[in-house]
Amino acid sequence: MSRIDFTFHRHTLENGLRVVVAPDASRPVVAVNLWYGVGSRNERRGRTGFAHLFEHMMFQGSAHVPKNQHFELVERAGGSLNASTWFDRTNYFETLPSHHLDLALWLESDRMGWMVQAMTQEKLDNQRDVVKNEKRERYDNRPYGDWQERLQRMVWPEDHPYRHTVIGSMEDLDAATLEDVADFFNTFYVPNNAVLTVAGDVDPDDALRRVEHWFGEIHRGAAVPELPGDTAASIPMSAPVVDEVEADVPLPRVMMGFRIPAYTDPGFAALEVAGSVLGAGRASRLYRNLVRTGVARDAFSYPFPLVSGASILLVGVTGFPESDPGELAEAVRHQLRGLVQVEESEVARGLALEEARLVRALEGLGERADRISMSTMLFDRPERITEELEDLRAVSLADVHDAADRFLATENHATLLYRPNEATA
């Protein structure tokens, strides 16, 4: 039997960049992953969607890299690459044949150090159009596409950094200027606000030397400013919020959000297990009691790993054409109330599923590197990519009951109901 056995080599450059090298010579591949501690939560009023638009601008070239060269060079090297923006962070990643490590480090360091010089109005206008089409394609022109926007407004109080979506609004995207790009870059894209992971077929000393070579001369930035708005949201919510929308959707659907402790809170593990008992797998409560019985077409639940003060656990259940959304929601709430009394065997199944999924998630170097960056940025411990399992194993039946009792079986919910409109039903 193989064992799960990773080694990590850590180093912090003088400019504050935290570096983790995780060698694995099992195949000639290397993953380079950068987490910047900036996401939609850092956006100021009137600039929603900017962190994501900025992520697009990061591919438009830097002082020594012409527009589109980033993709072209990595693809030419036989690598894959992308980036994503979320509430708390933005990540950039390349996976390449390992003899191309320098290429990824050169590209990432050039845009970390010298991106603004290459920005033009034309590039901004072009990517603004691309992002607006991303919004149309993924949200506006898709059934249920507005659920996140609606639910976030219901779960989070006015002024909370999680109250708006990552994609933002068309008006705010229109308002973004080149000056915003430069400000954002100088404020957040500083080495002291980032974690760099190099995982794969590398020699740790050699890799650290190369990282130092490419990133060492980038200047440290000022400390990142406090989050705008107010992250103080009471957990749980003081009263439920319910909204029903009639929309061009094929089937009734219920989306519920629960305010729960942050991912970094010790209480989070119990909610992960509770979420698993509720909605992971076909032996879970929602599948067994709602899907298998023909009440719902599908169902899921999982907590988001958010870190700014609180997080959210999401439950989604889709009905059939004849379902009444209100009754569907009541059926879901009934399942939630049932979570205060679950069996030991359900917890064991939830754990077994989580364990297998976690180990499998570490198979690919790209995903492994991303988890290392996350664990380092949020917990200052790359080892947590496997230790997370220990946290889950330590969850007792009483912990699950307690978590369900406090956060899921109560009035702590925002419930969004989709009712197909007359014309489409």
Added chain:
Amino acid sequence: MSGANRTTPPKAGPLRDFAFPTVVRSRLDTGLAVDVVPIHHLPVATAFLVIPAGEDTLSEERAGIAVLAGDALEGGTRRRSGVELAEALETIGADLDVGTGWNATTVSLSCLADRLDEALGLLGEMVLEPAFPEAEVARTRGQHLARIQQRSMDPGALASDRAAREIYAPGEPYGRPLLGSLESVADMGRDSLIGFAESYYRPEGGGLVVAGDVDPDEVRALAAGIFGGWEGAPPVRSSPKGVARSLERRIVVVDRPGSVQSELRMGHPGAPRNVPRYESLVVATAVLGGTFSSRLNLNLREKHGFTYGVRSRIAYRRGPGPFSVVTAVDTAVTARAVQEAVGEMERYVRDGPTKEEVASARDYLAGIFPLRLETTGQVAARVAELRVYDLPDDTWAGHRERIRAVTRRAATEAAREHIRPGELAITVVGDAAAVVPELEGLDLGPVEVHTP
């Protein structure tokens, strides 16, 4: 400190060796191929059971039954109810999934390696002894019908389904939705599923692939124990011919008033997976629309900002799956996007890819190949493909070298043979009132307007 020289891309180090993982092959007496790929990075295992029971051999009246039968397998076995089956799998942390496509039904299993014995036993029980209980079949059928309904309201899915219908001649399986229709599925009950499984779930022509932290001898013995008594062959099947509906380029608009975007599909019948000189065609399609830096994406996204992204691809199947350009564009620029895309295709076929483009695509495809073999699931999927498409055992061992050997001339010939801009069925799902006048003005072919 001394600054790094940033002015040019750094030189690559020496290329490191890569070989496709060793596949230990064997066959049970009953015809089931058993391929084992030992990979010992992590204590995990993935198993694929490929059954030659795809949608592509079914008549229109039975369309959807392979998918429905596959989905209904979780309903239980002769020994266990659906709930008990799910509990047994999840207690050992096993993820089991049934995927049914045009070519085959694939049951995939992934678990920690020390749980493979039990998990594979459950997989075998599910496929060899399905019970298809009445209530579970009714429930699964209800979900299936809801999915069909849901597709008709999702612009992207609607566009893809409509495009297939416009690309292929009536009666061609690839021209209909994979899930079948509300009519074909409505009457499928327990008896039809039992009949389907009885006749199609047979080992001949199929295979078991296990990749991961396992011993080949042990897996073979395990497979013999579970599948040793499973016999027979599914009905003889020929591959779909993939005849085109029309050889004339034309535009079909499906009206969704008020759409903020138009979903575009431009295609015609492509090539089967076992097409001669497959690698030349893969290079040719990569240059046109297979990468971020492709001609189509650089034009429609990076130059014009019409879209979040555009891809062109051939959906390789046993028969000629569709070649298609897939994108979604801002309503206001729909006609311009169509014009640009057709223009790119015409230029591409006329002049062929440049030497530089072919070299880039070759490097990309040769380099990305090992990167997509990182997980036991990815490796098992590749090995399973050999069974699905009846490809030679050494297909993957020689893949990188054949990609590297593609010349500009070979890629140009492949492009001219398989990409035919004059025969495109152009499907647009969007606001007809807003897009039709300009589409008519393009003079690319007749424009028809339909309601969904």
